[in-house]
Amino acid sequence: MKQFEVYRNIRKGAVIFGLPISSFALMMICVVASLLIIIFSFSLWIIIGAFIFNSILYVVLIRITRKSQLFLVSVKFPDIISNKRKSNLNYEQD
Template identity: 50%
Template sequence: MRKYMIYKDICKGARIWGLPISLFALLMLSILASLLIIIFSFSLMVIILAMGWNLCWYAVLTKMSYNRNLLHLNKVFPDCVSNKQDNLLNHVEN
């Protein structure tokens, strides 16, 4: 009887081919675009270039997904949101 391992890293997010869903979607868009290029300009060199491009793109995306520092963007929103009016004079209360 076959045994199945329990997937304990479900909180880290779903992965397809080792990529998060958004990066996997980028990879699939690249593959679809290269297929369209191959269909409309059929030659051996174009096929080799498209395969090389998709392999390099996959390698870059996997590096980006495992190295979170590459995807780290600056904070857009402040830590605290308040309706309190800013007062330049700290000793005066409203």
């Protein structure tokens, strides 16, 4: 009987073919665009070019996801969250 281990890393994000969802969506858009180009201009060189382009795009997206620190531009979440307005007016009595 097979034993399956519990998947505990659910918070790391969904991955399809080694790519996050957004990169996979970009890859699928390029594949569909390549198919449309192949259908409307049927040529051997275009088929080969589309295959090479999609392969290179896949390799580049895999490398970008592996080295994600290069493109990390997220802003740090603030330490304090407050609804008070930032004003220099003092409403207290002395």
